[in-house]
Amino acid sequence: MPVVDPLRYRDKTVAWWEFFLRQRAAELAPLVTPEVLAEHLADPRGVNQPQSHALRQVLDFIHNQPTDGKSFAYAVTPYADYRLGVMQARGEEPAIVDEVAYASEREAVHAVFLERLRRLGLLPADQTGENP
């Protein structure tokens, strides 16, 4: 049977990605403790003290997810007023979530962190993570 139409072939690695994502998320879920959430809230980059191994593993995982659909901190006024945004495909305007304003980049980045954790199943939806 010859190969005729590129649309008749799917990317088989999609199944592997789904498997890997599921497995890795299951391994990381126990690391998302109130202590790790508090560590990120206090110092998202680890400027003041090195990040714990648990937080690094969780951050490495979420940094490596595909770009489309990723949340980000949107600076309405840099250093003063932030929102949470969601990346769309190139050429499309990202979605900005206007309901919650953040007064600092640190808080906005932490909100991004929590949103990503929820989306990846690493933080129960009913858990805000705001006051661990």
Next chain:
Amino acid sequence: MKPLQIRGYCDRPNVRPGESLDFFVSSPQAGRYRASLVRLIHGDRNPAGPGYREEAVAADFAGNYQARSQRTQVGGYVEVADAGAQLAGTDGFTLHLFMWPTLPGVRQGVVSRWSDAARQGWALVVEDGRLSALLGDGETVHRASCPKPLFPETWYSVLVRFDASAGTLTVEQRVALNSVNSRFGPVVNLDGDGAQSAPAGVPASPAVPLLIAGLAETEVSGCARVVANYNGKIDSPKLYPLALGDDDLARLHRGETVGGARAHWDFARGIGRDGIPSERAVDISGNGFEGLLVNQPDRAMTGWNWLGREEHFVHAPEQYGALWFHDDSLDDCRWERDFSFTIPADLPSGAYAVRLEQDGAVDRVPFFVAPPRGKPAARIAVVLPTFSYLAYANSQVMQAGQTAQAIMGVLTTLDSLDIELSTHVHYGLSTYDYHRDGRGVQYSSWRRPILNLRPDYRHEFGSVWQFPADLHLIDWLTARGFDFDVLTDHDVHAEGAALLEPYAAVISPSHAEYSSWELLDAYEVYLAGGGRGMYLGANGFYWIASQHPEKPWMIEVRKGESGDQAWRARPGELFHSTNGERGGLWRHRARAPQKIWGTGYTAHGLDVSAGYRQMPDAADPRLAWIMDGIEREAVIGDFGLVNGGAAGLEVDRIDYALGTPPNAMLLACSFGHNENALLVPEEQYFVYPGISGRDNPLVRSDIVYFTTRNGGAVFSTSSMAWCGSLSHNAYDNNVSRMTENVLRRFASAEPLPEVAED
């Protein structure tokens, strides 16, 4: 989200008194805007620093202007004028070419003499993943479509034949892959050959040019507006003014020459020792249908007949007959000029911007004024790395790069400039981006609004970068009372060491990453001849860049085979079209930065910076003047606007094997980098654990000093974050002190004692 606003650009980055710059402005809002001149001093709005600083300067162009919206044509194509309708094909024609589509699912014009608005003429198009030939008379569009869909990145030989007497239109494709020229090889049982014929009438002859890689929508003032831009390669398109017979068609499929072409474009014609730095597509038919390349399609690309045994197009031009087109490439916005500014004789050298303001929206268009030719106004020169500014121009790394957040180690923060860039393709891309069809961007232009060149732009991973970062230095020099001239890569590339020679000290700021051979020569000759250089950045003089000889506002970069690569040139495509030389890293062409500056790129850590620990050489009495005022045990630079330290973002170190002078003195090394600070790829042979700042001693920034001939010397701080620490504590800190100790001595007429041996 902010709406689109007034934007502008100028025709080149560098200018001297007496010379003129043209400014181009577009706004979606009607009404008037105000233009004025400002001198730029400090851009970073980080509240922990000095804040935004600019000074108004009187200028003759200042005033109010009528705002207008100006259209930008993006996407690469070749335009061939045909006022005499000799390519109209009304008596029948045969078109042959080789093509390698990259996005076959999108409607695209491959070769056309077609008005898409009037549906007149003829065209070869990609529709729904298949090739179609169209003939249109304004009422009816006759269509023949290949039954076999196109595979991406696969070479096809393609024919369109219109037999006017028989009234038939035929389109045919044959797979033309070999072991190396396409995505997959001959082991795939690919059935991609196919043809279809259909009845057709004589096409109309619209008043449009012939286009390769697009369709003409209409023609305005002699300029075609092009839509349905093609993505992929095209090789050897040729047009015959008759319906050829079967024998001739078979010869064309085999790549053989068939005489009698009305036009035959050989994209390799013109390749010479200096590459193919031309915007012309040569017609070898003898009929003079020369084409003009618009928006810089990729040149010197492997063609349908590339065999993989020769990787340099200069050595096998017959295998490099392809142009690679992208529907988002841009070489010049081609807006109409709003005003010009002739630089007054008394305007001091410096970094300036035209400030555009309309209804509260502000844009700043930077440019750089050198002193009058042969008349330096200071003993110090700062060379702003405008080649690197171009390489990064409008980069969208964090919005588009799948691994960008992992590389940077941060969750991204975007502002309105980032969103404007990612949602509006007409500003063009940087050499850190990919074209929509997945090819890395290899050309970058100054002639467009460059939003990340605005003085207060903050990169999406939280630091100022390139020009806004270099303003840290401009501010410090200003605050500390230094007189200095501002030069650019463009000036030094053009004028060489002679431009630097009059200066006692020359400073390279935060990130002069992209260099031409001429730039390296200029620094090397200057320093070897007794000049004194301060390298206050890192990851400098790293990638090979070349300037387009016909379009000096553009540079070319080809990344590979190693290095911190945003993309990697495809096999056989590492050599620059604009000068014929190998692209990639200078260290792979025996010009590692260590040979000139003592240090070269070793690691990046873009989330957290560190300070420096003093090494034994810091106590050497011959260097006491450098360390004057700095405690022997003090950590240097454990503070700053860039992630809290002077050693960060990207850092360099000495490497004797790569050419660090044996007499280099190692004053200090940074310490305390984290797990996200990683050794760069070219420093690794095998991959292995333990390449982070926590584990690996090669992950560090070195502060180095050495003397050269004739009283010359080099001082390198080897960190992109260094200048971000200069303003700490109102400029009273040990980074500022050390920098000032060196600069005052370098700028003085006092001889420097030679430090020849340990």
